[in-house]
Amino acid sequence: MSHDxxxxxxxYLEGELDEAGFAALQNFLASDSDLLVRAGDLYEEHRLLGFALQPFDDEQFVQDAVSIVENDGQQFIGNVISELSREPKAFARGAESKATQSDPAANAVRPFQKRNWQQSFLAVAVAASILFGALAWFLADRANEPGGRGSIAESINGVPVPVRYIATVLLEDNCNWGSxxxxxEGQRLSSRTLDLKSGLAVIRFDGGAExxxxxxxxxxxxxxxSAELLLGDVVVRAEQGAExxxxxxxxxxxxDLGTEFAVKVNRVGDxxxxxxxxxxxxxxxDxxxxxxxxxxAGEGIAIDRSGLPRAVPMDSPRFQEFIRRVNPRSRSDLLTAYxxxxYxxxxxxxxxxxxxxGWKGPWRKRMPSxxxxxxxxxxxDHFEIVHGQMNVSWPVPGGRLGALKLSGGGVYYVRPLKKAIELDREGVTFLSLMLRETKRPSNQREHKERLRLTLRSSxxxxxxxxxxxxxPRYRPTVQTGxxxxxxxxxxxxxxQTTLWIGKIVSHKEGDDEVYFRVYGEEDVLEYAEPSTWHVVTREVDLKAYLxxxxxxxxxxxxRIVDELRIGPTWRSVAPILEKQQ
Structure with a gap:
């Protein structure tokens, strides 16, 4: 699929496509029916991210979804295939009609007619994705329960169902795990049991609770x-949107009804x-x-094994008090490349x-191949090094000890890594880069302005x-595959100076995950990765050796760039502000 x-x-999805753009889009789809499938994928990525991250805790909904997919799966997918195979012909007829149409008023109406069939096609494709997503969660949620079927279901109508990841480790401090x-830190978690012997860990669930x-x-x-506490003390913070x-x-x-609460369970289950x-x-x-x-707020209750509740004095530190005690610090010592x-x-x-x-050699220009x-x-054949041309509000010396100025035109520099990022195994990699844009062209459509940090394979x-x-439109973008x-x-x-932070979660089996967030000069970096990213990929399965x-x-x-960092955790690449004790 071309970038155009x-x-x-x-x-089109953002409502910014004019008549000429509609005609160009129509020609693309008429010439390649496979683009219809890709169009549906892009619609899901742009419009269903929020839905995809929500928990399917309505048991009846999940059961209904499972029933539809298992009992009527072939017919349902057949309807999708029928819709896809029919619409390219309709689109081609529309293009042919437009070529012979001389009435400007009729041409102006056609994009709105076209939107109707696109919505019809997307409704079928999106419905299929929602149902299969619900089923994947249903099976993954039970994978680690007694009698479960393991981390990957055998198949549904011959299609394997991968693990459903539901949470992220935000912080780990002096942890001794029982497994x-x-x-x-940064690792994605599926349904499983975490046995902590000592230390402190912070988990963020995809539904928003921490x-x-x-x-x-x-x-x-x-x-x-949802989770089950078998033993020990936890504090849950579920702010607006995570109720x-x-x-x-x-x-x-x-x-939780929109709150912060603590729960304690002793060895007998009280x-x-x-x-x-x-x-x-x-x-x-029961x-x-x-x-x-x-x-x-301020109330406490105890429930023993008999189920009888009694009031107890409220006695627990706040969520933020735990973080303050740990005082998370930068871990630049973990950097694999910097x-x-x-100069x-x-x-x-x-x-x-x-x-x-972390480099195998100096920077170089691209080779002919x-x-x-x-x-x-x-x-x-050289770098232009400048000092003091970045406004940096984060606690790093960005720009003050040297920065690289990239002049206008097409400039491409390559540097080999000592430690490659291997996407065919389990792993987490974070990257960051500081950038200062000296001037933004007023007419962006006439200028192809791009800046990229790309990982490739030799x-x-x-x-x-x-x-x-x-x-060209200055929007955070991730390319995969x-x-x-x-x-x-x-x-x-x-x-202004911006800070780019990317995260790559590679899985040996199942889809990889790529995240991207850009921070402006007024943004504050917290001790852990954000709950929302500007770009989150879906359905990416890569095996490259980058x-x-x-x-x-x-x-x-x-453009001026500085502070390129690659490391295994958020704290290794993000210039967080450490609190004074």
Missing amino acids: FEELWTR SNSPA LVMSGEASLRLRSAG GFVLTTPTSEVI TEVHVLDGEVSYRPI AANELAKILQ EGFN SPGILPLEQSTVGI ERIQPDTDSSP DDYYGEVISFGHG AGVWQSSPQTLPAE DLVLLSSEGTTD
Whole structure:
């Protein structure tokens, strides 16, 4: 799929496509029916991200979805295929009619007629994706329960169902886990039991709730919006948008109503609930739903194995108090690669660009075999190093000890890594880069302004890649695979220093995940990765061995870059502000 098609389709979804754009989009789809499938994928990526991250905690909904897919799956998918095979012909007829149509008024109406069939097609494709997503969760949620079928279901109508990841490890401090398969910061988690012997860990569920577990604790992750505490102390913070989180214990069920609460379970299963802010609903585990009670902020309740509740004094630290005690610090010592462009101001030959850590050699220009896309290259044989030309509000010396100025034109520099990013195994990699845009052209449509940080393979330069950057419309964009682009609807702040942070989660089996977020000068970086990213990929399965870093700048604008970091955790690449004790 060409980049032109992706841009036209994105503009269509955002309601910004004019008549000429509609005609171009129509021609694309009429010439290649496979683009219809890709169009549906892009629609899902742009419009259903919020839905995809929500927990399917309505058991009846899940059961209905399973029933439809298992009993009527072939017929349902047949309807989708029928819709896809029929519409290209209709689209071709529309293109032919338009070519012979001389009435401008009739031409102006046609895009709105076309929107009707697109909505019809997308409704079928989106419905299919929702149902299969619900089924995948249903099976993954039960994978680690007694009698479960393992991390990957055998198949549904011959199609394997991968693990459903439901949470992320935000912070790990001096943790001693009771399993050899211990989680690490940034790692994605499926339904499983976490046995913590000592230390502190913070988990963020995909439904939005955050949970801190400390000391000896055992927690079973059930879904993106629920968990079971078997032993120990936890504090749950479920702010606006994350209400409804369910925490069960051996004696009770606690449902968050938009609050912060603590739960303690002792070795015999007795439970205490303390409401730190807002309110929660609670009931003994065997009681009917209508017998649930409400606890307000400052109240506490204890429920023993007999199910009898009694009031207890509220006694638990707040969520933020746990974080303050740990005082998360930068972990730049974990960096696997770093380039700070720490040279004296002036001209630096490329062969002398040898500082930094984690590199196999200096920066270089692209080789002839690498000059295919694009084939023009005006990269000089040297770096232009500048000092003091970045406004940096984060606690790093960005720009002050040296920065690289990329002049207008097509500039491409490559540097090999000592430690490659291997996408065919389980792993987490974070990247960051500082950028200052000197001037933004007033007419963006006439200027192809692009900046990208791309990971490539020396064995297959134009094979699988992962690229973070922006295109002509200054929107955060991720490229994965061969020519597959996913963009955010947000526009980067103009003519200021920004901090780019990317995250790559590779899985040996199942889809990989790529995240991208851009911070402006006024944005504050927290101790852990954000709950929302500008771009989050879906359905990406890569196996590449990425051992090259490509820094590319295209257009008329001069740009200044600095502080390129690659590491295994958020704290290794993000310049977080450490709190004073």
